[in-house]
Amino acid sequence: MASTAFKTFSLANNVVEVSPQDDIYKFDVDADKRINREQPWTKDPHYFKTCKISATALIKMVIHARSGVPYEIMGLMQGKVMGTSLVIIDSFALPVQGTETRVNAANEAYEYMVQYIEGSKLVNRLENAVGWYHSHPGYGCWLSGIDVTTQFTNQKFQDPFVAVVIDPNRTISAGKVDIGAFRTYPENYTPPDAAASEYQSIPLSKIEDFGVHANQYYPLEVQIFKSSLDNELLGLLWNKYWINTLSQSALISNRAYAVSQLNDLQQKLAKAQSSVSSTRAPIPLPKDDIKSKMLKEEKKKEEANQLAKSVKDGAKIATEAQHGLIAQVLKDILFSSRPGAPTSSSVSVEEVVDTAMSIG
């Protein structure tokens, strides 16, 4: 509970509404040259802490990612460095379909990239390329082995560079954008014990790849910013597209993804079935004992508990389905009930909301 509250608090503070002058959009050529000369990030592998993404860049990336499902797509991002954060002002798509087996897919699009960036200068887009993005349709935001290798190379030759991953399927089923920004550690650098990262459900087929490389990179905090004009337009836009909120149904549009999630969960449960007999309860310790060492061991045992993880996955699937259902039931009540007649349908919103609350 406390972790959720903390998460909400820290997420709620991630919005940095740009000052009235929309300063962040200004590109100061001299400051940029200076910071590229100094390169403070070479001294500290943990230098970059946040990744600020502009509204337009984000929306373009999400649309591109969704349009490419079921393939992984990739693209470049243009921006600059501001303090300890990498600011991304714009993004553009690359005509390459990434697959997990090609390390340097970027090489094919090299000509495209160079042409695009050169052309950008003509239209006052002066920022340099500071990162690349690609999509993981349906299997979460993390870096695979190939991604880690690619990012290693990027950080060696094109620093400052950041890797952004988007999952368009999760975005639609969860109703919020699933995005992550990462930087790799230099080789032979062991990070100090990373804080237990937030659990995310990874499909069985990818879980090995995820685990092996999980310690070679760290996530940056993602913040979204928009200009004051963007703000006003978004407010006005709501007047127009509220209809789509009601008319679209997450249940229907994400059916294939939901089915694959259930399949995956079933496989995980089958695995859990075999391992559940070997689970051990954590032994309660007196307070004076060396807590930290014991806690770590307990954590490892917890992580090995397949059943517990499956429970979390199951809860997530069920909650998202409930959300979709709430929308459907609402629409049913709004548009299908005749005034005066008793609601013939056996469904009611309160029931569904109660179920949703009891799961999560």
Add this chain to the structure above:
Amino acid sequence: MDTDELPVVLPSTTTTSGLTIALHPLPILNISEHFTRLKLQKRQSLPFVLGALLGTQTGREVEIVNTFELAVQDDQVTVDQEFFDARRDQYKQVFPSLEFIGWYTVAAYPTAKHIAFHEQFATLIPTPLLLLLKPSSSFAASADLVVQTLPFKAYEPTIEIRDRKARSVFIEAGYTVETGEAERIAVDWTARGGSGGTSLESHLSSQRAAVKMLHDRILLLVKYVTEILAGEAKKDHATLRSLSALIASLPASEHKGFREEFEKEYEDVQLTAFLSSLTKSTNILNDLVDKHIVFTAQREERGPGAGRRRGPRGMMDFH
């Protein structure tokens, strides 16, 4: 008579555009970003902004999906053709279904200068649309929700014959805002500042906001009808006809097939919820059994005789 003195836009009472234009939020935000960026770099409050519109056009239905910036040559009037071609080809590679369908700029209303640009674009496609962003420092903070419209206007080019001379003019065209699902979620999320997880609260509040909008609109319609009945407002037959068609189409789903499908989906979702709680209970049960083992094992250490008897039996007697 000089064309510069004649208005470039035909009044909308005499002619209406036959196009149905669907505008996506992405072009809107792109243009806004382009404008903001140029404002900052050139330090002007009204810099010259020019860009191309990408989208699809089937017959009279146009959909504006994306945009990219354009450069002008030094004379400020001719479009940089080379850059345009290169950029357009690049976008074709990544989004093969989108085509060049028009251009945009920032101005209060179209002028002769825009006609000049239009002539250049007309060489590429027959009827390039014009999308104008109206720059105004203060958007109307009116409480009347009808007045709050986006500061964009779309124009369709056409030829007007006057005094035996043909000239290009613009006709204002209406547009609606359409979104894809991913686009809507992304726009919604950034509008709310990128906060909130899959919490029930955020989902419910966005549903509530949408329903409230529907409610407000319906109230407005009811007010209009009551005013007509009271004789205060003028009867507009087209509106009244569409209103009655709307009411006749409710309830939307008494059809048996729909009901079945709906109930099935409902059951499926509830089944997933049930299964998830089952899994949760199994896990809790497993934890409890584990703890019980530890508990009885410890008791065994202290009292071997009594424990051995009670240990295994204790587990089987577990209810």
